[in-house]
Amino acid sequence: QKEVEQNSGPLSVPEGAIASLNCTYSDRGSQSFFWYRQYSGKSPELIMFIYSNGDKEDGRFTAQLNKASQYVSLLIRDSQPSDSATYLCAVNMNVGIQGAQKLVFGQGTRLTINP
Amino acid sequence: EAGVTQSPTHLIKTRGQQATLRCSPISGHTSVYWYQQALGLGLQFLLWYDEGEERNRGNFPPRFSGRQFPNYSSELNVNALELEDSALYLCASSLGQETNTEAFFGQGTRLTVV
Numbered sequence: 001q002k003e004v005e006q007n008s009g010p011l012s013v014p015e016g017a018i019a020s021l022n023c024t025y026s027d028r029g030s031q032s033f034f035w036y037r038q039y040s041g042k043s044p045e046l047i048m049f050i051y052s053n054g055d056k057e058d059g060r061f062t063a064q065l066n067k068a069s070q071y072v073s074l075l076i077r078d079s080q081p082s083d084s085a086t087y088l089c090a091v092n093m094n095v096g097i098q099g100a101q102k103l104v105f106g107q108g109t110r111l112t113i114n115p
Numbered sequence: 116e117a118g119v120t121q122s123p124t125h126l127i128k129t130r131g132q133q134a135t136l137r138c139s140p141i142s143g144h145t146s147v148y149w150y151q152q153a154l155g156l157g158l159q160f161l162l163w164y165d166e167g168e169e170r171n172r173g174n175f176p177p178r179f180s181g182r183q184f185p186n187y188s189s190e191l192n193v194n195a196l197e198l199e200d201s202a203l204y205l206c207a208s209s210l211g212q213e214t215n216t217e218a219f220f221g222q223g224t225r226l227t228v229v
Contacts, residue, residue: 043220102171107157
């Protein structure tokens with residue numbers, strides 16, 4: 001099992017609709033979770049982080065975390081063509097050294113918003 | 116406040132040569148991560164440094180190495196370059212290994228091996 005798994009897509013969503021991106025992770029002890037957006041040829045940009053179970057909203061973005069199911073998701077409301085990008089899920093995972101964590105990325109989901 | 120800076124932006128090397136890539140973290144950040152992203156592929160974890168020490172390395176051959184300096188800047192060295200080493204190399208920094216904290220990326224170094 002991969003440490004962080006995402007559906008690679010592509011995910012195609014009409015403009016104005018809700019885009020839903022999903023991620024599962026293997027380390028039950030993970031405590032912090034991140035969503036990055038990466039435009040083609042550019043470096044990843046942090047858009048959301050979540051540490052507690054439940055929902056966290058920031059503008060059009062909502063991150064959802066369910067630690068029992070080892071599942072984290074990102075919802076994008078009122079999707080815009082400018083949201084077309086690859087979305088990377090990242091999880092801080094324990095590496096065995098006391099308190100040490102490593103940031104592990106999924107392979108990313110390519111999202112296309114159709115006008 | 117300056118973000119994560121990487122140099123050079125682009126680097127062209129010949130197969131068999133060595134490449135050195137540099138990263139300066141955000142002020143106050145002690146952790147530096149290096150990732151390789153080949154064209155069209157995901158981020159592959161290379162190395163993680165914190166407080167001057169290598170904390171973890173990914174599944175890459177020993178010719179990929181690096182170090183972190185006392186000012187927390189970092190260097191990635193790739194020896195005996197191969198064509199398949201051509202990729203975008205990304206550096207990210209965060210506050211530290213024991214903190215729930217976000218990591219921020221530099222703009223990357225695009226390495227081309229010919």
